[in-house]
Structure formats: C-alpha cells, structure tokens
C-alpha cells in the first residue's frame with residue numbers, strides 16, 4: 001500500500017506524487033492532515049482555511065471515484081504529525097509515503113523529520129512546476145535574482161507542459177479508519193474542486209486570454225483570470241494552465257499571461273533557494289528602510305480608510321472577498337511602505353489573514369518587491385502616486401464606487417483629484433500627504449544608504 005500525503009496540491013490530475021505512487025501498482029491511500037493551530041501561526045485566515053476545507057472535501061470525492069480513500073487527520077500543530085503518521089503506517093501495511101516538497105521553512109523541517117523518523121521511506125517529488133528550480137542557473141552557475149533573465153532562460157530551456165493523467169482507477173478500498181473531526185466554514189466566492197477550476201480556466205482562455213494584455217491592469221474590468229485561489233491550493237497546476245494556452249500559441253495575450261505565471265515561478269524559485277524568505281527575512285536587508293510604529297495608520301490602511309480612494313477600494317475588496325486585483329495589490333502595498341512608512345511584514349501578514357489565494361512565495365515576493373528589499377524589487381525612489389494610479393487604471397471610477405459606497409455620487413475627475421474636504425462628508429480626508437511622505441521616504445533612505453556605505 002502507498003500513502004500519498006496531500007498539502008497545497010489538492011488535485012488528482014497532474015500530481016507527480018500521486019502518479020508516482022501509482023506506478024508501484026499497489027493500492028493507493030490518500031492522507032490530509034489539518035493543522036489549524038499551525039496555520040493560524042502562519043497567518044492563514046479563515047477564508048484560506050475554509051477554501052482548503054472545501055477543496056479537501058472535493059478532493060475526497062474525486063479520489064473516491066478512483067477507488068482511493070482519503071483519510072483526514074487532525075494535528076493541531078506540525079509537531080504532532082510525525083507521531084500521527086507513524087501510527088497510521090503501523091495500522092496499515094504502508095510501504096512508502098509520497099509527497100511533494102514544500103517551500104516553507106517549517107514544512108521542510110517537518111519533511112526532514114518524517115524522513116528520519118518514519119519506519120517507511122518518505123518519497124519526495126517536485127510539484128508540477130513549469131521550471132526545474134534546482135537546476136536553473138545563470139551561465140556562471142549562480143542563481144537568478146532578476147526576473148527578466150530568469151524568464152528568458154526558462155523559455156529557452158523549454159517549459160514543462162505535459163500534465164500527468166490521474167492514476168488509473170483501483171478496486172475501491174474500504175479502510176475502516178474514521179476521519180478525525182475537522183471543519184472550517186467554507187464560504188468562498190469560488191466554487192471548489194478540480195472540475196470548477198478547469199471550467200474557469202477554459203472560460204478564461206475562450207473569453208479573456210486574447211485581451212489579457214490590454215485589460216490586465218484594469219481593476220474596473222474583469223480582465224484577469226481570477227484563478228489564483230486554485231493555483232494557491234494546488235487545485236490547478238501551472239503545467240495545466242500552460243497546456244491550456246498552448247493552442248493560443250504566441251498571441252500577445254497568451255505570452256503576457258505566461259509571463260505572470262513565470263512571476264509565480266520566480267518567487268517560488270527564490271524561496272526554494274532562500275528559505276529565510278519564508279521567515280520574513282528580507283532578500284536585501286541593507287535595502288530596508290527604518291519603519292515607524294503607528295497602530296492607527298495601520299488600522300486605517302487595513303480598514304480602507306486612508307482617504308485615497310483606489311487604495312481604500314482595494315483594501316475593502318480584500319476585506320469583503322479575500323481577493324484583490326494585482327494592480328491594486330501593488331498600490332496598496334507601496335502605500336503602506338512608502339506613504340505610511342510601516343514595516344512591509346505587517347502588510348504581508350495582514351494580506352495573508354484575508355486572502356483566499358494567500359500564497360507564501362507570491363505574497364512574500366509581492367511585498368518585498370513593493371518594499372524595495374526583494375530580488376528585482378521596485379527601487380526606493382519609485383513611488384506609486386495613488387491618485388495618478390486611479391486616473392490611469394480606473395478612469396471612470398467604477399471600481400472605486402463599487403467598493404467605497406460613500407463615494408458613489410462623486411464624479412470621476414473629483415475622485416482622482418483627492419485632497420481634504422473634497423470627496424464626501426463621510427469619507428476620510430487623506431491620512432498623509434502623498435508627495436511629502438514620498439519625499440521623506442526617499443530622503444531617509446538615501447541618508448541610511450550613506451551611513452551604511454561609510455560604516
């Protein structure tokens with residue numbers, strides 16, 4: 001019997017560990033271990049936990065159709081997993097445990113511990129990535145730190161796009177091992193399960209891929225795929241996405257979307273090689289500013305009450321749905337760091353508590369990019385002007401009005417002008433002055449660099 005341990009890879013198709021285990025020809029059993037206490041300590045919010053719960057239930061059904069039972073265990077924290085898994089391996093004739101290698105520090109440590117303590121082998125596979133993280137290197141043999149040459153190299157090497165099939169159905173196994181009780185409220189806007197994910201992928205390719213390049217930056221349009229929750233929980237693999245866009249060949253839309261999938265790969269590649277990133281360490285600590293400590297600013301940002309309409313619309317979309325458009329994520333992150341001068345880690349943690357697509361590598365990569373201390377990050381002097389951004393990317397103000405009802409009656413031109421007294425009686429005046437804060441950030445940063453250089 002082969003035990004397949006599922007984590008952020010909640011699918012039956014294109015699943016290297018499940019497929020690899022099936023090659024032995026012996027019966028397969030799936031295992032999922034819910035660790036709500038550990039997840040909370042990793043800032044995973046209710047929405048993300050509920051999303052995983054719904055997808056684990058969908059996975060259980062999909063595996064059952066293949067005759068594969070999925071056992072659900074509950075271990076509040078990772079530390080009790082080795083004992084629980086060892087007990088399971090004693091209760092059933094398990095020959096090996098199969099899983100994908102994870103990226104996070106605690107997840108990796110757990111795998112190492114299992115490999116050492118289990119009485120059966122732990123067989124680790126790379127998940128269905130587009131790129132071989134271990135072996136992708138520059139001509140000098142060093143690791144990439146800049147996106148464009150990384151993406152170019154990946155394209156040259158050829159991206160992996162041959163999704164694996166599901167394992168062949170087996171005679172249904174009845175184990176008589178009851179699931180541990182585990183429940184998370186699952187009320188996401190996205191329907192759970194692989195069928196729903198593939199349907200959404202097909203719809204995106206038919207309806208929006210060709211215009212992706214043109215509309216991807218517009219939060220007032222449905223121009224992107226909104227597939228991130230499926231990728232983050234591993235319901236969909238990037239190889240499946242790549243296979244789906246192949247028929248659209250070299251079209252601008254397909255190439256532009258592929259570029260975004262490669263950003264995801266880049267951040268995963270960085271975390272693979274720099275595990276400290278998963279522990280909130282900056283990629284370039286010398287490029288971190290001195291942050292201020294101001295709880296009221298943080299709360300205003302979290303609640304979408306900064307007085308900058310596009311920032312507030314984004315934060316309210318996040319709070320209401322668990323998702324935010326990428327353009328607005330960039331702006332909201334830049335605003336926290338370069339206008340409010342707060343530590344990017346506070347933003348990273350808050351996003352994680354709210355996002356349904358919360359993903360360790362992409363979230364960390366996005367925040368370090370905005371804070372200027374990541375690999376290939378926005379430099380300290382690049383400031384997103386929140387009013388200029390809304391003028392460019394939400395010209396009619398539709399997105400802002402959708403999420404900030406106090407501004408429903410305010411004409412677009414006024415929205416992009418901002419300023420005190422200007423907008424609506426129950427909408428806050430700007431919390432800070434953008435131009436002044438941006439200049440202060442740059443000056444402070446420059447001074448700091450000079451001190452470092454002369455130290």
Ligand SMILES: Cc1cc2nc3c(=O)[nH]c(=O)nc-3n(C[C@H](O)[C@H](O)[C@H](O)COP(=O)(O)OP(=O)(O)OC[C@H]3O[C@@H](n4cnc5c(N)ncnc54)[C@H](O)[C@@H]3O)c2cc1C
Nearest residue numbers: 224225226227228260264326329330333358359362363366
């Ligand atoms: C501060 C910040 C935090 C972020 N946190 C997350 C996060 O926790 N989880 C997450 O999945 N994405 C995160 N992103 C990246 C990006 O905003 C989302 O992936 C994207 O908005 C999802 O929408 P979509 O599925 O419509 O993307 P599409 O535009 O349709 O792109 C397709 C897929 O490519 C990937 N992708 C797209 N843009 C990026 C990017 N810039 N970086 C990495 N991957 C990308 C996603 O998996 C996405 O689903 C963050 C970005 C920023 C600036």
